[in-house]
Every structure is written in C-alpha cells, then in structure tokens.
Amino acid sequence: MRLIWIHEDAMTLDHPVVVAAGDEAKPIFIWDTVRHDHLGYSLKRRMFIYESVLDLDIPIYAGDTYASLMELSAGQPIYAADTPDPYVQDMLRRLRETQEVFVIDAPAFVDIPEGTDTKRFFRFWNQAKASAMMTTEDIQANKTPSKDK
Amino acid sequence: MKQSDDSSIISSLAVKLIMRARYNDRKAVLEQVRMLSPGLDPHDQNMSELRGGMSAARTRLAALDASGYGATRNYLDGAVTQLSPFIRHGLIQLSDVRDKALADTPPQRAEKFIQQLAWRDYWQRLYRDAPEDIWNDVESYKTGFVAADYADALPEDIALGETGVACIDQFIGTLLTTGYLHNHARLYLAAYVCHWRRVKWQAGARWFLQHLLDGDPASNNLSWQWVASTFSHKPYFFNLENIEKYSGQSIDTAFKRNKPLAGSYDDIYTRLFPNLEPR
Numbered sequence: 001m002r003l004i005w006i007h008e009d010a011m012t013l014d015h016p017v018v019v020a021a022g023d024e025a026k027p028i029f030i031w032d033t034v035r036h037d038h039l040g041y042s043l044k045r046r047m048f049i050y051e052s053v054l055d056l057d058i059p060i061y062a063g064d065t066y067a068s069l070m071e072l073s074a075g076q077p078i079y080a081a082d083t084p085d086p087y088v089q090d091m092l093r094r095l096r097e098t099q100e101v102f103v104i105d106a107p108a109f110v111d112i113p114e115g116t117d118t119k120r121f122f123r124f125w126n127q128a129k130a131s132a133m134m135t136t137e138d139i140q141a142n143k144t145p146s147k148d149k
Numbered sequence: 150m151k152q153s154d155d156s157s158i159i160s161s162l163a164v165k166l167i168m169r170a171r172y173n174d175r176k177a178v179l180e181q182v183r184m185l186s187p188g189l190d191p192h193d194q195n196m197s198e199l200r201g202g203m204s205a206a207r208t209r210l211a212a213l214d215a216s217g218y219g220a221t222r223n224y225l226d227g228a229v230t231q232l233s234p235f236i237r238h239g240l241i242q243l244s245d246v247r248d249k250a251l252a253d254t255p256p257q258r259a260e261k262f263i264q265q266l267a268w269r270d271y272w273q274r275l276y277r278d279a280p281e282d283i284w285n286d287v288e289s290y291k292t293g294f295v296a297a298d299y300a301d302a303l304p305e306d307i308a309l310g311e312t313g314v315a316c317i318d319q320f321i322g323t324l325l326t327t328g329y330l331h332n333h334a335r336l337y338l339a340a341y342v343c344h345w346r347r348v349k350w351q352a353g354a355r356w357f358l359q360h361l362l363d364g365d366p367a368s369n370n371l372s373w374q375w376v377a378s379t380f381s382h383k384p385y386f387f388n389l390e391n392i393e394k395y396s397g398q399s400i401d402t403a404f405k406r407n408k409p410l411a412g413s414y415d416d417i418y419t420r421l422f423p424n425l426e427p428r
C-alpha cells in the first residue's frame with residue numbers, strides 16, 4: 001500500500017501530497033523520540049506536535065523514522081510533502097535507494113524569477129511583492145513561465 | 150486516501166502502533182507524551198495553554214485582523230496572530246493565511262501583514278539554498294569582536310530566567326511556560342544574550358528551538374544571526390526606554406530592577422561595543 005509520510009513540517013491532510021497519493025494511500029505519522037531528544041525538545045513542543053497529529057486521526061507509530069518507514073512501506077511508494085529540512089530530505093534520499101519516493105510541494109506563496117537576489121530581505125521583497133499581494137489562485141493563473149520552456 | 154486503519158497492528162522491533170489518547174482528554178495526552186518520551190527530563194513540567202491541532206489552527210486563522218496589524222504589531226499587546234506554531238508545522242500554509250488576509254482586508258491595509266508572512270518564505274528559501282548557513286556564521290560579527298570572544302554555552306542564570314534583570318527574566322519566564330514570545334520580546338532577549346552577555350548566537354538559538362512551539366531552524370537561527378550581526382550590517386540592540394514604549398503594564402520596566410538596560414542608545418552602544426567607533 002502506498003504510504004503518505006506526514007512529517008513534522010506538514011502536519012495536515014489538506015495538502016496536495018494527499019491528493020497526489022490517491023484514495024488508496026495511507027497517511028501515517030512516526031513518533032521518533034530519539035530525534036526529539038537530539039533536538040532537545042521540551043515537553044511543550046512535544047505536546048504541541050502530539051496534539052496536532054492526534055487531531056488528524058491517523059495511525060501513529062513509535063520508532064526510528066527510517067526503520068519505521070522502511071518497514072511500513074514494505075517497498076511500496078512513499079509520498080511526502082516537500083520541506084527544506086535536510087533531515088527529512090536525507091531520509092527521503094535514503095528511501096529512494098530502495099523504492100519510489102514522491103515529494104509534493106504546497107502552493108507557492110510568491111512567484112519570483114529564478115536567480116532573484118536574496119542576499120537581504122528587501123531585495124527579495126521588491127521582486128516578490130507583486131505576487132505576494134495576489135491570491136494563490138491568481139498566482140497560479142499568472143505563473144511566470146519557467147526558463148527552460 | 151484510506152482513513153486511519155488501526156487494525157493492521159504491526160509488531161516488530163522497529164516500529165510500534167500507538168493506541169491514541171483522545172485529543173480532548175489533555176491529561177491522558179500528557180501521560181501518553183511522557184510515556185512516549187523516555188528521554189525527556191522528568192523535571193520539565195511546563196505545558197503550554199496553546200494547543201496543537203487543526204481546530205485550534207482554524208480558530209486562530211478566523212480571528213486574523215490584518216488591518217489593525219500594521220499599526221500595532223510592534224507592541225507586545227498588538228494585533229499579532231500567534232499563528233506561527235501552526236504555520237511552522239504546516240497545519241496551515243502561508244498561502245492560506247495570505248488568502249484569508251486578502252479576503253477580509255483591502256490589499257493596501259493588508260500589505261504589512263503579508264510582508265511579515267514573506268519573511269518566513271524568505272528564510273525558508275535561504276534554508277533550502279544554503280542549509281549550512283543555519284548553524285554557521287553567514288558573515289563575521291560587526292560588533293568589534295570575533296566569534297572566539299563569545300561564550301559557547303548559555304549561562305545557567307539565563308536558562309533559568311534568573312538573570313536579575315526584571316524584564317529579561319519575565320520574557321524568559323514566558324518562553325519557558327508558554328512556548329511563545331512576541332517578536333519584539335524575541336529581539337530583546339536575543340540581543341541581551343548576544344550583546345549584553347556576549348554569548349554565541351548558536352547557544353541562544355538552540356535554547357529557543359527547545360522551547361518555542363514555532364521553533365524553526367530557518368526563521369529562528371537566521372533571526373538570531375540578524376540580531377548578532379552575522380547576517381546583517383550592524384548588531385541589533387535596544388534600551389529600557391524602548392521596552393517601556395512597547396510593553397505596556399505587564400512588564401516590569403522599573404529602572405532599579407533593569408539597570409544594565411538603562412541609558413541612551415549612544416551610551417549603551419559604547420558599553421556593549423567598546424572596540425567600535427562611538428556612534
């Protein structure tokens with residue numbers, strides 16, 4: 001069965017990754033306490049995360065993230081929301097060695113040309129403002145064609 | 150999508166299916182979190198009033214007041230949203246928040262709020278482009294000191310909120326008990342740690358990430374670097390008068406209990422950065 005790995009950067013079922021994975025896919029959450037210990041998370045943070053996943057009403061498994069995903073997916077495709085977090089990216093890279101992995105992004109907040117200068121915020125904002133002030137629907141309708149098209 | 154299928158109990162060494170507590174039974178949730186967190190310090194008792202979950206996220210989003218935001222956001226009791234933990238953990242997307250602001254508020258009045266949302270998008274882009282910058286100095290300090298002049302570890306009196314500087318201790322108390330701080334309080338606290346106490350921003354950033362419910366490696370660490378001056382043109386600092394102006398009645402800004410923070414900007418600058426040319 002296809003798995004949707006609901007990780008701590010996208011704790012929602014209202015995300016394009018859920019649509020992309022299809023009706024038969026199973027969303028799951030892995031509670032990796034060793035990871036939380038490593039990050040030094042206080043009780044408050046763990047409570048917030050746990051309450052957020054409880055509210056999603058999906059199965060929660062306790063274990064090492066990588067080992068759990070390997071075992072639960074049993075070689076079937078894994079879907080996950082995109083995130084810049086190198087820990088999640090590394091996990092997905094390792095899983096990709098043994099099975100199909102699909103990484104799906106949420107709708108973009110702004111549409112800016114590739115190569116925009118992001119050295120300081122206001123240079124970014126000058127480029128981003130026009131699309132930031134549009135609704136997401138309008139951004140998608142007006143999307144800047146990517147360079148290679 | 151297949152809804153939660155608890156029947157497929159998997160038993161192996163690697164992974165264990167959890168019998169979930171009911172969301173509404175907070176005591177049971179707390180017990181379960183403790184049970185699932187054997188490495189957690191048993192003395193850590195602070196549970197925030199702020200609850201996780203989609204319903205809590207939606208309630209906050211519904212209360213959004215983007216039009217009053219621009220004029221009051223710098224005040225500790227201003228119209229800020231406390232949406233950050235939900236955004237940080239992806240319960241709601243920045244684009245949803247923006248769309249809600251534009252639906253309720255004319256674009257011009259919503260602009261300041263949307264610009265603040267863009268800060269998060271900006272930090273996340275930098276995180277993706279250069280993850281190594283998250284824990285390393287992006288640039289050198291512009292304080293007249295070098296990195297080696299700063300302490301590696303967070304002093305214990307700071308960690309415990311016992312610095313003896315009244316308003317700083319109040320901000321720390323709020324951080325430890327609620328897991329949320331207003332942006333201005335974060336700036337004050339970060340500047341106190343880096344510049345008054347000359348502690349490496351990394352130590353402060355790690356401490357914030359342990360406690361902030363919205364703790365995010367990009368927004369947090371790059372903001373710390375902005376305060377420290379390793380990702381800005383100059384160090385951020387403040388004086389007691391500034392806290393007085395923005396904090397209202399709830400914060401103890403009495404001179405005699407906050408002496409290290411008192412003085413004009415020029416005086417404090419000379420005190421904190423003695424190797425730089427006076428302002």
Ligand SMILES: Cc1cc2nc3c(=O)[nH]c(=O)nc-3n(C[C@H](O)[C@H](O)[C@H](O)COP(=O)(O)OP(=O)(O)OC[C@H]3O[C@@H](n4cnc5c(N)ncnc54)[C@H](O)[C@@H]3O)c2cc1C
Pocket residue numbers: 222228229230231232233234236237265266267268269272330331332333335336339357361363364365366368369370372373376
């Ligand atoms: C030292 C320091 C550490 C910080 N650590 C974090 C952190 O770990 N996680 C975090 O999300 N933010 C962090 N911030 C940024 C900012 O303080 C918080 O996002 C904001 O205070 C959250 O409260 P709010 O939701 O009420 O914000 P609002 O003012 O209501 O803003 C709405 C949303 O916009 C985004 N936002 C607003 N201002 C900023 C900003 N300056 N940078 C990034 N995003 C912003 C947040 O997602 C926020 O929820 C930090 C700032 C400083 C100075």
